[in-house]
Amino acid sequence: NRTLKEKKVIFGVSQRNDQMVVSIYEI
Secondary structure: OHHHHHHHHHHHHOOOOHHHHHHHHHO
């Protein structure tokens, strides 16, 4: 699951915009 790993990395970097990042990665 590459998205899951990348999502986690982005989560740590952008905790404030986690929703935005999750939305982009979910698409």
